[in-house]
Amino acid sequence: MNMAVRSKVWIEIDGEVVLSQGKASLLEAIQETGSLQKAADRMGMSYRHAWGIIQKMEHRSRKKLVITKQGRNGGGSVLTPEARDWLLRFNKFHDGLRELVDGRFNSAFGDIDLSG
Amino acid sequence: MNMAVRSKVWIEIDGEVVLSQGKASLLEAIQETGSLQKAADRMGMSYRHAWGIIQKMEHRSRKKLVITKQGRNGGGSVLTPEARDWLLRFNKFHDGLRELVDGRFNSAFGDIDLSG
Numbered sequence: 001m002n003m004a005v006r007s008k009v010w011i012e013i014d015g016e017v018v019l020s021q022g023k024a025s026l027l028e029a030i031q032e033t034g035s036l037q038k039a040a041d042r043m044g045m046s047y048r049h050a051w052g053i054i055q056k057m058e059h060r061s062r063k064k065l066v067i068t069k070q071g072r073n074g075g076g077s078v079l080t081p082e083a084r085d086w087l088l089r090f091n092k093f094h095d096g097l098r099e100l101v102d103g104r105f106n107s108a109f110g111d112i113d114l115s116g
Numbered sequence: 117m118n119m120a121v122r123s124k125v126w127i128e129i130d131g132e133v134v135l136s137q138g139k140a141s142l143l144e145a146i147q148e149t150g151s152l153q154k155a156a157d158r159m160g161m162s163y164r165h166a167w168g169i170i171q172k173m174e175h176r177s178r179k180k181l182v183i184t185k186q187g188r189n190g191g192g193s194v195l196t197p198e199a200r201d202w203l204l205r206f207n208k209f210h211d212g213l214r215e216l217v218d219g220r221f222n223s224a225f226g227d228i229d230l231s232g
Binding site for chain 2: 001002003004005006007008009010011012013014018061062089090092093096097100101104105107108109112114
Protein backbone atom coordinates (compact mmCIF):
# COMPACT_ATOMS: atom_id res chain seq x y z
CA MET A 1 0.00 0.00 0.00
CA ASN A 2 1.27 3.43 -0.94
CA MET A 3 0.37 6.42 1.23
CA ALA A 4 0.83 9.93 -0.17
CA VAL A 5 -0.17 13.50 0.59
CA ARG A 6 -1.98 15.63 -1.98
CA SER A 7 -2.63 19.35 -1.94
CA LYS A 8 -4.33 22.13 -3.88
CA VAL A 9 -3.83 25.85 -3.60
CA TRP A 10 -5.70 28.68 -5.25
CA ILE A 11 -6.20 32.43 -4.93
CA GLU A 12 -9.53 34.16 -4.48
CA ILE A 13 -10.61 37.76 -4.82
CA ASP A 14 -13.73 38.55 -2.81
CA GLY A 15 -14.46 34.83 -2.48
CA GLU A 16 -14.10 33.96 -6.18
CA VAL A 17 -11.24 31.94 -7.67
CA VAL A 18 -8.91 34.06 -9.81
CA LEU A 19 -5.85 31.86 -9.95
CA SER A 20 -5.23 28.14 -9.46
CA GLN A 21 -2.83 25.54 -10.76
CA GLY A 22 -5.13 24.92 -13.75
CA LYS A 23 -5.64 28.61 -14.52
CA ALA A 24 -1.90 29.27 -14.23
CA SER A 25 -1.25 26.36 -16.62
CA LEU A 26 -3.68 27.90 -19.13
CA LEU A 27 -1.92 31.29 -18.95
CA GLU A 28 1.42 29.52 -19.34
CA ALA A 29 0.17 27.59 -22.38
CA ILE A 30 -1.02 30.85 -24.00
CA GLN A 31 2.37 32.42 -23.31
CA GLU A 32 4.20 29.46 -24.81
CA THR A 33 2.02 28.86 -27.87
CA GLY A 34 0.94 32.45 -28.63
CA SER A 35 -2.54 31.10 -29.34
CA LEU A 36 -5.64 30.53 -27.23
CA GLN A 37 -6.69 27.68 -29.54
CA LYS A 38 -3.36 25.88 -29.18
CA ALA A 39 -3.35 26.52 -25.44
CA ALA A 40 -6.87 25.05 -25.14
CA ASP A 41 -5.78 22.02 -27.20
CA ARG A 42 -2.83 21.47 -24.89
CA MET A 43 -5.10 21.67 -21.83
CA GLY A 44 -7.61 19.25 -23.39
CA MET A 45 -10.43 21.78 -23.35
CA SER A 46 -12.50 23.56 -25.99
CA TYR A 47 -11.60 27.07 -27.20
CA ARG A 48 -14.92 28.26 -25.82
CA HIS A 49 -14.21 26.82 -22.37
CA ALA A 50 -10.69 28.29 -22.26
CA TRP A 51 -12.03 31.67 -23.34
CA GLY A 52 -14.70 31.50 -20.63
CA ILE A 53 -12.04 30.84 -17.98
CA ILE A 54 -10.00 33.84 -19.12
CA GLN A 55 -13.07 36.08 -19.18
CA LYS A 56 -14.02 35.09 -15.61
CA MET A 57 -10.45 35.70 -14.42
CA GLU A 58 -10.48 39.13 -16.06
CA HIS A 59 -13.89 40.01 -14.67
CA ARG A 60 -13.03 38.92 -11.12
CA SER A 61 -9.63 40.64 -11.05
CA ARG A 62 -10.79 43.66 -13.12
CA LYS A 63 -7.61 43.27 -15.17
CA LYS A 64 -7.06 42.62 -18.87
CA LEU A 65 -5.05 39.40 -18.99
CA VAL A 66 -5.09 38.18 -22.60
CA ILE A 67 -5.00 40.18 -25.83
CA THR A 68 -6.27 38.43 -28.94
CA LYS A 69 -5.24 39.78 -32.30
CA GLN A 70 -7.01 39.10 -35.57
CA GLY A 71 -4.68 38.54 -38.47
CA ARG A 72 -4.45 37.28 -42.02
CA ASN A 73 -2.43 34.29 -40.75
CA GLY A 74 -4.87 33.46 -37.98
CA GLY A 75 -3.90 36.11 -35.44
CA GLY A 76 -2.91 35.00 -32.00
CA SER A 77 -3.19 35.61 -28.28
CA VAL A 78 -0.65 37.11 -25.92
CA LEU A 79 -0.57 37.73 -22.20
CA THR A 80 -0.65 41.31 -20.94
CA PRO A 81 2.26 42.45 -18.73
CA GLU A 82 -0.16 42.12 -15.79
CA ALA A 83 -0.90 38.47 -16.60
CA ARG A 84 2.82 37.71 -16.98
CA ASP A 85 3.41 39.34 -13.60
CA TRP A 86 0.66 37.23 -11.95
CA LEU A 87 2.04 34.08 -13.51
CA LEU A 88 5.53 34.81 -12.19
CA ARG A 89 4.11 35.52 -8.73
CA PHE A 90 2.00 32.35 -8.73
CA ASN A 91 4.92 30.19 -9.83
CA LYS A 92 7.12 31.78 -7.16
CA PHE A 93 4.41 31.03 -4.57
CA HIS A 94 3.77 27.52 -5.83
CA ASP A 95 7.33 26.33 -6.44
CA GLY A 96 8.68 24.54 -3.44
CA LEU A 97 5.26 24.33 -1.79
CA ARG A 98 4.95 20.65 -2.66
CA GLU A 99 8.33 19.85 -1.08
CA LEU A 100 7.23 21.74 2.00
CA VAL A 101 3.93 19.84 2.28
CA ASP A 102 5.73 16.54 1.60
CA GLY A 103 8.24 17.33 4.34
CA ARG A 104 5.52 17.99 6.92
CA PHE A 105 3.66 14.85 5.84
CA ASN A 106 6.76 12.67 6.14
CA SER A 107 7.54 13.96 9.59
CA ALA A 108 3.95 13.26 10.74
CA PHE A 109 3.21 10.00 8.89
CA GLY A 110 6.59 8.70 7.74
CA ASP A 111 6.81 5.96 10.36
CA ILE A 112 3.22 4.69 10.09
CA ASP A 113 2.63 0.97 9.76
CA LEU A 114 0.24 0.05 6.95
CA SER A 115 0.82 -3.66 7.06
CA GLY A 116 -1.70 -4.57 9.78
CA MET B 117 -11.14 44.00 -3.18
CA ASN B 118 -9.82 41.32 -0.87
CA MET B 119 -7.28 38.80 -2.17
CA ALA B 120 -6.64 35.63 -0.22
CA VAL B 121 -5.00 32.25 -0.63
CA ARG B 122 -6.92 29.02 -0.03
CA SER B 123 -5.59 25.50 0.26
CA LYS B 124 -6.69 21.93 0.72
CA VAL B 125 -4.64 18.93 1.79
CA TRP B 126 -5.56 15.30 1.97
CA ILE B 127 -3.97 11.87 2.24
CA GLU B 128 -4.44 9.02 -0.20
CA ILE B 129 -3.69 5.32 -0.01
CA ASP B 130 -3.24 3.74 -3.43
CA GLY B 131 -4.92 6.77 -5.03
CA GLU B 132 -7.98 6.85 -2.76
CA VAL B 133 -8.66 9.52 -0.13
CA VAL B 134 -8.33 8.17 3.42
CA LEU B 135 -7.93 11.39 5.37
CA SER B 136 -8.84 15.02 4.72
CA GLN B 137 -9.82 18.04 6.76
CA GLY B 138 -13.48 16.94 6.62
CA LYS B 139 -12.74 13.31 7.50
CA ALA B 140 -10.49 14.39 10.38
CA SER B 141 -13.28 16.66 11.64
CA LEU B 142 -15.70 13.73 11.60
CA LEU B 143 -13.29 11.56 13.61
CA GLU B 144 -12.78 14.45 16.03
CA ALA B 145 -16.54 14.91 16.42
CA ILE B 146 -16.97 11.18 17.21
CA GLN B 147 -14.17 11.43 19.76
CA GLU B 148 -15.74 14.46 21.41
CA THR B 149 -19.38 13.36 21.39
CA GLY B 150 -18.96 9.59 21.80
CA SER B 151 -21.71 9.13 19.24
CA LEU B 152 -21.78 8.78 15.46
CA GLN B 153 -25.26 10.30 15.39
CA LYS B 154 -24.20 13.40 17.33
CA ALA B 155 -21.02 13.67 15.26
CA ALA B 156 -23.08 13.52 12.05
CA ASP B 157 -25.44 16.19 13.41
CA ARG B 158 -22.51 18.44 14.20
CA MET B 159 -21.11 17.98 10.68
CA GLY B 160 -24.52 18.68 9.13
CA MET B 161 -24.75 15.25 7.49
CA SER B 162 -27.00 12.24 7.86
CA TYR B 163 -26.03 9.29 10.06
CA ARG B 164 -26.03 7.13 6.95
CA HIS B 165 -23.63 9.45 5.12
CA ALA B 166 -21.27 9.70 8.11
CA TRP B 167 -21.28 5.93 8.48
CA GLY B 168 -20.52 5.54 4.78
CA ILE B 169 -17.49 7.84 5.11
CA ILE B 170 -16.13 5.82 8.05
CA GLN B 171 -16.68 2.54 6.21
CA LYS B 172 -14.79 3.81 3.16
CA MET B 173 -11.92 5.05 5.34
CA GLU B 174 -11.75 1.66 7.07
CA HIS B 175 -11.90 -0.26 3.81
CA ARG B 176 -9.22 1.87 2.13
CA SER B 177 -6.83 1.82 5.08
CA ARG B 178 -7.68 -1.78 6.08
CA LYS B 179 -7.94 -0.53 9.67
CA LYS B 180 -10.82 -0.55 12.14
CA LEU B 181 -11.33 3.11 13.06
CA VAL B 182 -14.67 3.34 14.88
CA ILE B 183 -16.27 0.89 17.31
CA THR B 184 -20.03 1.19 17.77
CA LYS B 185 -21.56 -0.30 20.88
CA GLN B 186 -25.21 -1.20 21.28
CA GLY B 187 -26.60 -0.35 24.68
CA ARG B 188 -29.79 0.05 26.67
CA ASN B 189 -29.15 3.80 26.79
CA GLY B 190 -28.52 4.10 23.06
CA GLY B 191 -24.96 2.80 22.93
CA GLY B 192 -22.28 4.97 21.43
CA SER B 193 -19.27 5.14 19.14
CA VAL B 194 -15.62 5.43 20.04
CA LEU B 195 -12.43 5.77 18.04
CA THR B 196 -9.98 2.88 18.04
CA PRO B 197 -6.41 3.61 19.23
CA GLU B 198 -5.42 3.51 15.55
CA ALA B 199 -7.95 6.24 14.64
CA ARG B 200 -6.82 8.39 17.56
CA ASP B 201 -3.23 7.98 16.37
CA TRP B 202 -4.16 9.01 12.80
CA LEU B 203 -6.04 12.02 14.08
CA LEU B 204 -3.06 13.17 16.16
CA ARG B 205 -0.78 12.72 13.17
CA PHE B 206 -3.10 14.58 10.82
CA ASN B 207 -3.49 17.48 13.24
CA LYS B 208 0.28 17.65 13.71
CA PHE B 209 0.68 17.71 9.93
CA HIS B 210 -2.10 20.23 9.37
CA ASP B 211 -1.43 22.67 12.22
CA GLY B 212 0.77 25.47 11.08
CA LEU B 213 0.36 24.56 7.41
CA ARG B 214 -2.05 27.46 6.86
CA GLU B 215 0.42 29.97 8.34
CA LEU B 216 3.08 28.52 6.11
CA VAL B 217 0.95 28.83 2.95
CA ASP B 218 -0.15 32.34 3.99
CA GLY B 219 3.48 33.34 4.50
CA ARG B 220 4.48 32.17 1.02
CA PHE B 221 1.43 33.88 -0.49
CA ASN B 222 2.18 37.19 1.24
CA SER B 223 5.77 37.18 0.09
CA ALA B 224 4.69 36.49 -3.53
CA PHE B 225 1.50 38.63 -3.73
CA GLY B 226 1.64 40.97 -0.73
CA ASP B 227 2.62 44.05 -2.74
CA ILE B 228 0.17 43.55 -5.64
CA ASP B 229 -1.95 46.48 -6.74
CA LEU B 230 -5.64 45.60 -7.10
CA SER B 231 -6.86 49.15 -7.54
CA GLY B 232 -6.35 49.43 -11.33
